[in-house]
Structures are given as structure tokens and as C-alpha cells.
Amino acid sequence: MFTGIVETLGVIKKITHDKTNVNLYIQSVFTHELKIDQSVAHNGVCLTVVAIDGDIYKVTAIKETIDVTTIGFWNEGDVVNLERGMPMNARLDGHIVQGHVDETAEIIKIEEVGGSTYFSFMYSDKAKHVTIDKGSITVDGTSLTVVNSGVNTFSVAIIPYTLENTLFKTYNLGTKVNLEFDVIGKYVTKLMQIGK
Structure with a gap:
């Protein structure tokens, strides 16, 4: 964990x-x-x-x-x-991450906005995974908040500290990254599919 x-x-x-x-x-x-x-x-x-x-x-x-x-x-x-791995007596500063990558995505847009850098991603349109605005997503192991959620696309805003201390500083258009969708969201999506 x-x-x-x-x-x-x-x-x-x-x-x-x-x-x-x-x-x-x-x-x-x-x-x-x-x-x-x-x-x-x-x-x-x-x-x-x-x-x-x-x-x-x-x-x-x-x-x-x-x-x-x-x-x-x-x-x-x-x-x-x-x-x-997370020690059980520590604060959960990000969100619950299992380290089980669901799929990959590609960077489709990078934009500087008011001191932050916005990265937009596209993943498979055949995927059963979803994002929601203000929901959690893990990109190459980095816990982030979704700021714009679309159909098989989403964006995140990266503060300067995260940009400097992670791989985000090396990313370009077309870079492929690992995605792990929010575990709670995955369970809800699965339950909705079962209920159909």
C-alpha cells in the first residue's frame, strides 16, 4: 500500500x-x-x-x-x-494507492497557467475506468487531483515543487505514463456494471 x-x-x-x-x-x-x-x-x-x-x-x-x-x-x-510502502502509523498525505497500474496514458497537452503546469492525458477509449473532477488519480506513482475530467481524458495541475521533484519535469507531448485509478472509484464502477 x-x-x-x-x-x-x-x-x-x-x-x-x-x-x-x-x-x-x-x-x-x-x-x-x-x-x-x-x-x-x-x-x-x-x-x-x-x-x-x-x-x-x-x-x-x-x-x-x-x-x-x-x-x-x-x-x-x-x-x-x-x-x-506506507508505514501504518503515518499520515496519508496522498490517497490510497495499491501500486497496481491499470493502464497507460499519453500526454496530449502541457500548459503553463498562473504558476502551475497543467498536463492533459488521454487513455484508451475501450477502458472501463473513469475519472471525476476533484477525484484522485495516480500518474507514474504520483498522487494527484483531477481538475478536468472528460471521456477517456483528464487534466491535472502540477505545482512547482512537484514539477521539480518528480518525473513531471521531464515530460513532453506524447510521453507515456502509468495510471492507477482511484480504488474506491474502481469498486463503484464495477458494482454499477454488475447492476446492469
């Missing part, structure tokens, strides 16, 4: 393949605090630490995870948003 509050950025130092699995070797400032079997969110993707060597730890992504996330596009040297 996560909050969507990015702790730090990590660097992908090495990528190896084992059949359909992808092994990622990540360098981070908190590697020395990790333990084997801990969960870490990487651009919103929950992956389990399987090995630690100095300031680099290893995680493995299976084919199912690769198919629904942006992991297949990651390269050695890329930077990723990192968040460790």
Missing part, C-alpha cells in the same frame, strides 16, 4: 531479461534501508526487492506487469519515481 507521495528519484543502472521477465537494477538513496521482500513503487508499479548490493537493489517484473505498464519502454540510465 502506498500514498502516491514520491520519496525520491532512482536511476535504472542495468536491465536484464530472464525469459519473459525483466530484471531492473535501481540505484537510490534509500537502498541501504531496504530489505529483501519489501515493496517499492517504481513510477507507480509495485515491485518486490529481490536482491541488494551496495546502493543498488534488484526487482523483477513479470510479463503481465510489463504488458500493462511503461516498463517495456524503460532503458538503462532512465530515472524513475520511487516510493516505499
Whole structure:
């Protein structure tokens, strides 16, 4: 369980393949605090630490995870948003995030407005997921509030601090990102579909 509050950025130092699995070797400032079997969110993707060597730890992504996330596009040297699992005695500063990416989206518009940067996203029109104005969304592991919700589109407003301390500072038109929709909204949507 996560909050969507990015702790730090990590660097992908090495990528190896084992059949359909992808092994990622990540360098981070908190590697020395990790333990084997801990969960870490990487651009919103929950992956389990399987090995630690100095300031680099290893995680493995299976084919199912690769198919629904942006992991297949990651390269050695890329930077990723990192968040460790939420301690149960801490404040929930973002929202409830599971680290289970629902699908990817593409940035279709970037606009500076009054000191904030607005990013607009488009996701599959075949998706059963929805956003609502003032609802929660997780973009590459960052907990955000939806400011404009449309049919398979939404926008978020990024304050300068978030822009500087997450991957948002690297995004361009066409950048693909991981989305995790609000877990409560997903349950409501499913119940509505069952009731039809």
C-alpha cells in the first residue's frame, strides 16, 4: 500500500531479461534501508526487492506487469519515481494507492497557467475506468487531483515543487505514463456494471 507521495528519484543502472521477465537494477538513496521482500513503487508499479548490493537493489517484473505498464519502454540510465510502502502509523498525505497500474496514458497537452503546469492525458477509449473532477488519480506513482475530467481524458495541475521533484519535469507531448485509478472509484464502477 502506498500514498502516491514520491520519496525520491532512482536511476535504472542495468536491465536484464530472464525469459519473459525483466530484471531492473535501481540505484537510490534509500537502498541501504531496504530489505529483501519489501515493496517499492517504481513510477507507480509495485515491485518486490529481490536482491541488494551496495546502493543498488534488484526487482523483477513479470510479463503481465510489463504488458500493462511503461516498463517495456524503460532503458538503462532512465530515472524513475520511487516510493516505499506506507508505514501504518503515518499520515496519508496522498490517497490510497495499491501500486497496481491499470493502464497507460499519453500526454496530449502541457500548459503553463498562473504558476502551475497543467498536463492533459488521454487513455484508451475501450477502458472501463473513469475519472471525476476533484477525484484522485495516480500518474507514474504520483498522487494527484483531477481538475478536468472528460471521456477517456483528464487534466491535472502540477505545482512547482512537484514539477521539480518528480518525473513531471521531464515530460513532453506524447510521453507515456502509468495510471492507477482511484480504488474506491474502481469498486463503484464495477458494482454499477454488475447492476446492469
